[in-house]
Amino acid sequence: QKEVEQDPGPLSVPEGAIVSLNCTYSNSAFQYFMWYRQYSRKGPELLMYTYSSGNKEDGRFTAQVDKSSKYISLFIRDSQPSDSATYLCAMMAAGNKLTFGGGTRVLVKP
Amino acid sequence: EPEVTQTPSHQVTQMGQEVILRCVPISNHLYFYWYRQILGQKVEFLVSFYNNEISEKSEIFDDQFSVERPDGSNFTLKIRSTKLEDSAMYFCASSRTAHGNQPQHFGDGTRLSIL
Numbered sequence: 530q531k532e533v534e535q536d537p538g539p540l541s542v543p544e545g546a547i548v549s550l551n552c553t554y555s556n557s558a559f560q561y562f563m564w565y566r567q568y569s570r571k572g573p574e575l576l577m578y579t580y581s582s583g584n585k586e587d588g589r590f591t592a593q594v595d596k597s598s599k600y601i602s603l604f605i606r607d608s609q610p611s612d613s614a615t616y617l618c619a620m621m622a623a624g625n626k627l628t629f630g631g632g633t634r635v636l637v638k639p
Numbered sequence: 640e641p642e643v644t645q646t647p648s649h650q651v652t653q654m655g656q657e658v659i660l661r662c663v664p665i666s667n668h669l670y671f672y673w674y675r676q677i678l679g680q681k682v683e684f685l686v687s688f689y690n691n692e693i694s695e696k697s698e699i700f701d702d703q704f705s706v707e708r709p710d711g712s713n714f715t716l717k718i719r720s721t722k723l724e725d726s727a728m729y730f731c732a733s734s735r736t737a738h739g740n741q742p743q744h745f746g747d748g749t750r751l752s753i754l
Contacts, residue, residue: 563742572643572730572745573682617682625670625737626695629682 532556535618535630544639548605552618552630555599559620559628562594564603567615567632576616577603608637641665643746645731651752652721660716660749662731671714672732672743673706675699682730688714689737718751726753 535552542548550564561580565573577592579585579601585592593602601620605612618630644663652658664671673685686696688706705717714733718725728750732743 561742565745570747570750572645572747575742575744578742619682624695625672625687625734625743626684626697627672627674627682627743628684631681 533618533620533628533630536633537631539634539636541636541638542608544608544610544637546608546637548603548608548612548635548637550603550605550616550618550633550635552601552620553599554601554620556620556622556628557596557599558622560623561621562592562601563619563621563627564590564592565617565619567617573617573619605635608635610637610639613637641667643731643733643744645729645746645749647749648747649750649752651754654723654753655720658718658721658751660718660729660731660751662714662716662746663712664714664731664733665744666712668733668735668744670694670734670737670743671706671708672734673716674730674732674745675727676730676748677727685716687737694737721751721753723753726751 533554563578564576567573582596589606591604615632617632619627646661671688676682686700687694728748730748732745734743735741
């Protein structure tokens, strides 16, 4: 079983729709959970980070963590064509090594 | 907003040659990292560095790899004798602390092509 699993997509949505992304993981030691956005030929750009279970909202973005189910989600409201990118989940245990999912490619069509 | 900068953006090297990838982390950050992303694959951790020492490394980070902070601003990754399979995007990252509540910020990477 892979440590972090993420559907590669592509996920295609019309502009204005809600984008729903998720990752599952197997390592119960993960405590910190991040979402990064990566445009083509660019580095990962931090969008959200959370600790422990619960929700966190920042503008159009909402991150959810369910540690009992080992499942995290990212929702993007009112999606824009500029949101078209690859979205990476990443997780960290007690150390400082990030473990990434494979990324989900999102296409927001005008 | 402060950012991590990496040079060069693209490096082409003959197999067997040494290569040095350079990074300038965010100025008040104390922890530095290298990751790599082979085309079509996940971003993978290579090494973390704090207080002039490696704090953690992956099994990818073998004796061919080394890291250094040669001065107060640069952080480098050296690959001594490059192999074809070293071709990848190499990302530098930095964070203020090692805790997850001070997350890692990434540069735009160096694309390393080994011929």
